[in-house]
Amino acid sequence: xxxxxxxxxxxxxxxxxxxxxxxxxxxxxxxxxxxxxxxxxxxxxxxxxxxxxxxxxxxxxxxxxxxxxxxxxxxxxxxxxxxxxxxxxxxxxxxxxxxxxxxxxxxxxxxxxxxxxxxxxxxxxxxxxxxxx
Amino acid sequence: xxxxxxxxxxxxxxxxxxxxxxxxxxxxxxxxxxxxxxxxxxxxxxxxxxxxxxxxxxxxxxxxxxxxxxxxxxxxxxxxxxxxxxxxxxxxxxxxxxxxxxxxxxxxxxxxxxxxxxxxxxxxxxxxxxxxx
Amino acid sequence: xxxxxxxxxxxxxxxxxxxxxxxxxxxxxxxxxxxxxxxxxxxxxxxxxxxxxxxxxxxxxxxxxxxxxxxxxxxxxxxxxxxxxxxxxxxxxxxxxxxxxxxxxxxxxxxxxxxxxxxxxxxxxxxxxxxxx
Amino acid sequence: xxxxxxxxxxxxxxxxxxxxxxxxxxxxxxxxxxxxxxxxxxxxxxxxxxxxxxxxxxxxxxxxxxxxxxxxxxxxxxxxxxxxxxxxxxxxxxxxxxxxxxxxxxxxxxxxxxxxxxxxxxxxxxxxxxxxx
Numbered sequence: 263x264x265x266x267x268x269x270x271x272x273x274x275x276x277x278x279x280x281x282x283x284x285x286x287x288x289x290x291x292x293x294x295x296x297x298x299x300x301x302x303x304x305x306x307x308x309x310x311x312x313x314x315x316x317x318x319x320x321x322x323x324x325x326x327x328x329x330x331x332x333x334x335x336x337x338x339x340x341x342x343x344x345x346x347x348x349x350x351x352x353x354x355x356x357x358x359x360x361x362x363x364x365x366x367x368x369x370x371x372x373x374x375x376x377x378x379x380x381x382x383x384x385x386x387x388x389x390x391x392x393x394x395x
Numbered sequence: 396x397x398x399x400x401x402x403x404x405x406x407x408x409x410x411x412x413x414x415x416x417x418x419x420x421x422x423x424x425x426x427x428x429x430x431x432x433x434x435x436x437x438x439x440x441x442x443x444x445x446x447x448x449x450x451x452x453x454x455x456x457x458x459x460x461x462x463x464x465x466x467x468x469x470x471x472x473x474x475x476x477x478x479x480x481x482x483x484x485x486x487x488x489x490x491x492x493x494x495x496x497x498x499x500x501x502x503x504x505x506x507x508x509x510x511x512x513x514x515x516x517x518x519x520x521x522x523x524x525x526x527x528x
Numbered sequence: 529x530x531x532x533x534x535x536x537x538x539x540x541x542x543x544x545x546x547x548x549x550x551x552x553x554x555x556x557x558x559x560x561x562x563x564x565x566x567x568x569x570x571x572x573x574x575x576x577x578x579x580x581x582x583x584x585x586x587x588x589x590x591x592x593x594x595x596x597x598x599x600x601x602x603x604x605x606x607x608x609x610x611x612x613x614x615x616x617x618x619x620x621x622x623x624x625x626x627x628x629x630x631x632x633x634x635x636x637x638x639x640x641x642x643x644x645x646x647x648x649x650x651x652x653x654x655x656x657x658x659x660x661x
Numbered sequence: 662x663x664x665x666x667x668x669x670x671x672x673x674x675x676x677x678x679x680x681x682x683x684x685x686x687x688x689x690x691x692x693x694x695x696x697x698x699x700x701x702x703x704x705x706x707x708x709x710x711x712x713x714x715x716x717x718x719x720x721x722x723x724x725x726x727x728x729x730x731x732x733x734x735x736x737x738x739x740x741x742x743x744x745x746x747x748x749x750x751x752x753x754x755x756x757x758x759x760x761x762x763x764x765x766x767x768x769x770x771x772x773x774x775x776x777x778x779x780x781x782x783x784x785x786x787x788x789x790x791x792x793x794x
Contacts, residue, residue: 291421554690
């Protein structure tokens with residue numbers, strides 16, 4: 263999608279909906295995380311492999327604006343761009359749109375960092391290099 | 396807990412932890428929601444009963460600051476205070492502390508509203524009255 | 529897939545994996561349910577729409593044989609066939625295979641029924657007709 | 662509870678309920694797992710610590726009989742007894758009862774084994790000793 267670094271289409275699963283018949287507010291973070299991990303893996307940064315090495319990518323802040331709920335049967339796309347937030351932090355700007363009508367479902371900003379084997383913030387080299395500009 | 400309207404103690408369940416061995420970032424919203432609902436029910440506002448009447452309490456914005464991760468075996472407390480945010484919105488300030496050391500795990504602000512049977516923002520009377528001051 | 533009525537390909541999401549780095553044992557029921565619902569919808573039986581009418585499709589028994597775990601990054605297919613189990617019960621035989629190597633991950637038999645508006649077992653007509661033979 | 666080795670009381674959380682307003686069928690495995698882990702830890706067998714050592718306790722078969730659904734606001738107890746199933750397998754018999762009326766919600770039999778660092782079935786000594794009789 264134009265203006266984004268990556269996007270992935272997904273479908274709501276019925277078990278993700280709650281008593282109100284709409285996607286539970288906590289499930290959106292699952293969607294956002296999944297798409298971040300697929301994107302990172304594609305650019306050579308593997309969340310699970312890093313975890314095995316003792317390097318943990320972690321969320322330090324999430325800002326989620328819920329615009330319209332997704333519901334059973336909905337098809338949607340999660341689009342993202344990734345930017346450096348500071349020397350040791352990166353930010354994902356992630357927007358969710360319903361398909362095919364492209365109604366905005368959520369705006370999110372998710373700030374993360376990486377913790378090295380000693381639990382100290384330190385970006386893995388591949389990530390640091392990628393965020394240079 | 397002093398300075399809060401309500402608090403509830405909980406324990407991490409192993410299935411809530413992910414590959415990194417810590418509670419997955421999306422699970423905290425489950426904790427926060429559960430404690431909001433227990434609190435609301437205690438003051439006479441039943442999320443599930445309202446949903447059956449076609450009145451939906453929904454989150455419109457969440458700001459989550461992740462300070463320290465919870466991990467397997469952890470015991471913690473979720474404390475909250477509820478304030479009016481605007482005519483049609485209310486805010487929950489929710490903090491999570493690990494027990495027994497009271498280390499801060501998360502600061503959150505969750506803004507909600509209620510949608511009436513026609514999908515329009517309208518606070519149920521009990522909620523409106525409670526937030527008068 | 530040959531010998532099945534329906535199949536759907538899926539990918540493991542990292543948040544579905546637990547401390548052991550493999551898909552948590554409870555998550556497989558999410559996969560199985562999702563594929564049942566997609567299949568049912570395709571043959572004209574909409575779980576969510578039925579729920580809105582007060583007709584609940586429910587699981588009465590599940591038998592799950594875990595053969596090999598799925599893990600982060602895995603691609604897999606869930607295949608199913610549906611058979612009448614008795615006058616008021618139907619059974620889904622669901623198998624999960626890893627892709628592309630087609631290693632068997634899980635064999636499952638999930639038996640369900642439908643509860644009408646009075647909470648009594650009664651198959652919706654469309655379902656009853658479909659299971660006639 | 663009489664006739665069981667261990668039991669734990671829990672409360673349904675609203676996010677565990679689905680479109681039908683009842684606890685989603687997959688969530689019961691979360692309840693069952695949580696109670697198994699609390700029990701095992703109490704007798705000196707720590708699931709997470711074993712995982713860190715490369716020893717994985719895994720489920721090989723689950724049989725779940727759904728008798729009555731749990732719903733929003735419900736309080737319940739999960740009771741279990743653990744028996745040796747074979748040289749390399751153990752079984753948990755787990756029953757869920759609603760409180761305070763003690764209506765049976767679920768009967769479950771969950772068979773597990775342990776995989777050593779080479780991925781071969783081998784019970785940790787503490788577990789093997791415990792299941793001797």
